Amino acid sequence: MRSKISIITVIFVLAVGLFTAAGRPIEWTLQADHSPGDPVFQYILRWAEDIYRLSGGRLRITVHPPGAIVPFMEVFKAVSMGVLDIATSWGPFWVGVDPVFGLFCGSAAGMTPEETGLWRQEWGGGEMIAEKYAQYNIKWLPSKLYPAEIFLWARHPIRTFADLEGLRVRAAGLSLVMFGRLGISAFWIPGGETAPALLKGVVDAAEFLSFPQDMGLGFHEAVRYAMIGPRATVVAKDLLINMDRWNELPPDLQAIVTIAISNYQTKINWRLQKLEMEALKRAKEYGITIVHIEESLAKLVRETFDKMFDEFAAKCPFFARVWESQRAFLAEYRALRDLIWPWE
Numbered sequence: 001m002r003s004k005i006s007i008i009t010v011i012f013v014l015a016v017g018l019f020t021a022a023g024r025p026i027e028w029t030l031q032a033d034h035s036p037g038d039p040v041f042q043y044i045l046r047w048a049e050d051i052y053r054l055s056g057g058r059l060r061i062t063v064h065p066p067g068a069i070v071p072f073m074e075v076f077k078a079v080s081m082g083v084l085d086i087a088t089s090w091g092p093f094w095v096g097v098d099p100v101f102g103l104f105c106g107s108a109a110g111m112t113p114e115e116t117g118l119w120r121q122e123w124g125g126g127e128m129i130a131e132k133y134a135q136y137n138i139k140w141l142p143s144k145l146y147p148a149e150i151f152l153w154a155r156h157p158i159r160t161f162a163d164l165e166g167l168r169v170r171a172a173g174l175s176l177v178m179f180g181r182l183g184i185s186a187f188w189i190p191g192g193e194t195a196p197a198l199l200k201g202v203v204d205a206a207e208f209l210s211f212p213q214d215m216g217l218g219f220h221e222a223v224r225y226a227m228i229g230p231r232a233t234v235v236a237k238d239l240l241i242n243m244d245r246w247n248e249l250p251p252d253l254q255a256i257v258t259i260a261i262s263n264y265q266t267k268i269n270w271r272l273q274k275l276e277m278e279a280l281k282r283a284k285e286y287g288i289t290i291v292h293i294e295e296s297l298a299k300l301v302r303e304t305f306d307k308m309f310d311e312f313a314a315k316c317p318f319f320a321r322v323w324e325s326q327r328a329f330l331a332e333y334r335a336l337r338d339l340i341w342p343w344e
Contacts, residue, residue, distance in 0.1 A: 031070065
């Protein structure tokens with residue numbers, strides 16, 4: 001009798017425990033790399049709401065703006081160590097950890113958003129990115145693909161290298177390294193602080209993202225010239241999840257997170273294209289002058305990037321693997337593109 005009572009008691013306790021656990025959602029803390037003034041921040045909030053709804057309330061992700069939990073440039077370490085459960089991020093921020101993170105963005109090789117997505121999805125790029133992040137206890141998932149970045153915002157037009165000389169430039173990732181190699185005084189400050197820095201003359205020129213994000217932060221109110229050029233032909237963003245937190249999720253929740261971020265990526269990619277057109281129209285109405293850099297400067301930028309990557313590849317087999325993959329993909333894909341769509 002006592003044995004039966006003990007068994008019943010154990011079953012009851014386990015049942016209560018399971019019911020309680022099922023009644024409590026898994027709580028994740030996310031720090032975004034977009035400020036609340038950025039239109040993308042609202043999409044991150046909606047994505048978190050979708051996760052909660054699709055999971056039946058079993059996974060709740062609380063979204064915080066940049067710097068709310070950890071300093072902006074400590075996000076990688078925070079996710080790796082589990083201080084943050086999840087974060088939206090950008091690979092080139094972490095070139096100090098490993099230069100190969102700069103290649104994952106796609107712009108390093110001069111890819112378009114379409115080409116970057118294709119390389120990541122079908123040419124093995126995504127597998128290599130996930131492999132590298134996993135070395136740091138981070139689960140990687142692709143997030144969004146931005147249109148080309150503005151080359152630079154400045155008070156005066158910049159067309160040639162001579163126009164750059166002597167300027168103090170805000171830059172990030174491999175662009176920061178590139179400008180430094182060209183002998184330009186370049187340094188990083190957070191995106192949200194950049195427009196005030198331009199306005200006050202702390203920096204003479206600055207890059208950040210594309211028109212919608214830059215104007216959302218007030219770049220168009222600080223300066224009057226927006227330069228167009230091939231410094232960053234695409235911006236590929238990432239979703240970084242602490243690997244321990246990821247492994248704790250049951251398979252169905254892992255699937256929900258993966259499918260939801262894929263759906264989010266599709267929606268935001270098209271939305272960003274529309275926002276780009278709308279923002280360009282507003283910029284012109286606001287009095288912003290659009291300036292195309294000359295071919296000589298564009299060539300100098302491309303050659304500087306290529307030389308940097310060849311040097312990194314000579315020192316690191318993994319970097320060489322990614323770099324060769326991107327170049328081989330572009331050669332194959334663009335031969336097809338030029339054959340099938342010669343009128344573009």
